[in-house]
Amino acid sequence: MITQVAVGNVLYPLTEGQPLPINVGETVKVFYAFKYKLPETTGVRIWASLYRYTAGILDRSAQAQTKLTITLVKALDWEDYAGEIDIEVGNVSSGTYGLICELPDYDVEHHIDDCIEVTAPPSIMDMIGPLLVMGLMVGMVAMMAPMMEEGFS
Amino acid sequence: MIKTLEVSLGQVGALNLLDPSTIGVPVVVPGVVLASGYYTEQTTGQLYYYDAVDDQWYYYAAGLLYPLALSWKPSPSPKIDLVAGDTLRFNLIFKYMGPAVTRKFYIAVGNNKTSGSFAEWADFTTTKNIPIPGYDTPTLVTGKYVDLIIPAGEAIWDHHGEDGAAYCKILDGFTLTEGQNCTPQYYNVCHIVPAAGEFTGFGITKFEKV
Numbered sequence: 054m055i056t057q058v059a060v061g062n063v064l065y066p067l068t069e070g071q072p073l074p075i076n077v078g079e080t081v082k083v084f085y086a087f088k089y090k091l092p093e094t095t096g097v098r099i100w101a102s103l104y105r106y107t108a109g110i111l112d113r114s115a116q117a118q119t120k121l122t123i124t125l126v127k128a129l130d131w132e133d134y135a136g137e138i139d140i141e142v143g144n145v146s147s148g149t150y151g152l153i154c155e156l157p158d159y160d161v162e163h164h165i166d167d168c169i170e171v172t173a174p175p176s177i178m179d180m181i182g183p184l185l186v187m188g189l190m191v192g193m194v195a196m197m198a199p200m201m202e203e204g205f206s
Numbered sequence: 207m208i209k210t211l212e213v214s215l216g217q218v219g220a221l222n223l224l225d226p227s228t229i230g231v232p233v234v235v236p237g238v239v240l241a242s243g244y245y246t247e248q249t250t251g252q253l254y255y256y257d258a259v260d261d262q263w264y265y266y267a268a269g270l271l272y273p274l275a276l277s278w279k280p281s282p283s284p285k286i287d288l289v290a291g292d293t294l295r296f297n298l299i300f301k302y303m304g305p306a307v308t309r310k311f312y313i314a315v316g317n318n319k320t321s322g323s324f325a326e327w328a329d330f331t332t333t334k335n336i337p338i339p340g341y342d343t344p345t346l347v348t349g350k351y352v353d354l355i356i357p358a359g360e361a362i363w364d365h366h367g368e369d370g371a372a373y374c375k376i377l378d379g380f381t382l383t384e385g386q387n388c389t390p391q392y393y394n395v396c397h398i399v400p401a402a403g404e405f406t407g408f409g410i411t412k413f414e415k416v
Contacts, residue, residue: 073413073414073415075415079415081414081415082413082415082416083410084410084411084412084413085408085409085411086407086408086409086411087405087406087407088406088407089405090403090404091403091404092363092367092400092403093366093367093400095403097403125403129360129363129364131406139416154408154410156405156408159402159403163408163409163410
């Protein structure tokens, strides 16, 4: 259960509807923990990803995903393990994402819906679009101005 | 799932103590450590010598020592893959002549090797009392079996991925005689399939922007 998030040195209580703001290019550090038993020291794959739902299916974003292999030592009794994994948020579109951390070989996962708010930098069209609109409007005003002057005279 | 192993005990009957080739190996109670030296069977007065260094018993006769040991032989069945909860069924075949009796059969799985003493695995042993009808002539007895439930937990994890040996014997004797109250020690009897890991309480504890 996630109860809080840290931004810098400040901890914030985490409640639904308050996603963590992240810009594209920044990194999310995910802390995880579990208990395990293993008959021998083993490399275990762990994945962490941002995701959205596409047609109701959890769709991991390949541009915001990290895949690692951690080494778990032999443990015949329940052993605690805690680790962290960084996700570099790549070229994804702006929006709200979920966060999933999983052990794919053991069908074990924990995911949280809508907990990351990604802000992508504006594209070229995003940047020049308003200028184009403004230019168009200025142009229209310039064209209409003589007509208006003629109308007053 | 029941997985079977056919084993033969030979003939269950009286021992012939005059022939060293049929002399059994003295039974030592598990956990008891013996020192090197001579030991006498109380019933017959027969003398044995035990070499603690090599874990080797000798039969003493006419001033000579004859080494005693149960032989190692390949498994009578193809190697059997086992996981926790499986039942390893030892189907027993033996000849018997005598009055109706009930004998306590003991089976064990242990370290896989081809010589030396048998090292049993913890929780991989079991016993079963089996009634045997009376016969006037040596009669082949079939249809008897002993089931060993493969244990779960640490007992199997200590041996996951290992091959195992096995043998069967009839308890309550002072000695073990191969073919009379004990089978050979069979190697490559089973393979303990490696156990998968177990995970619980998996969760994201927190996340942050760095």
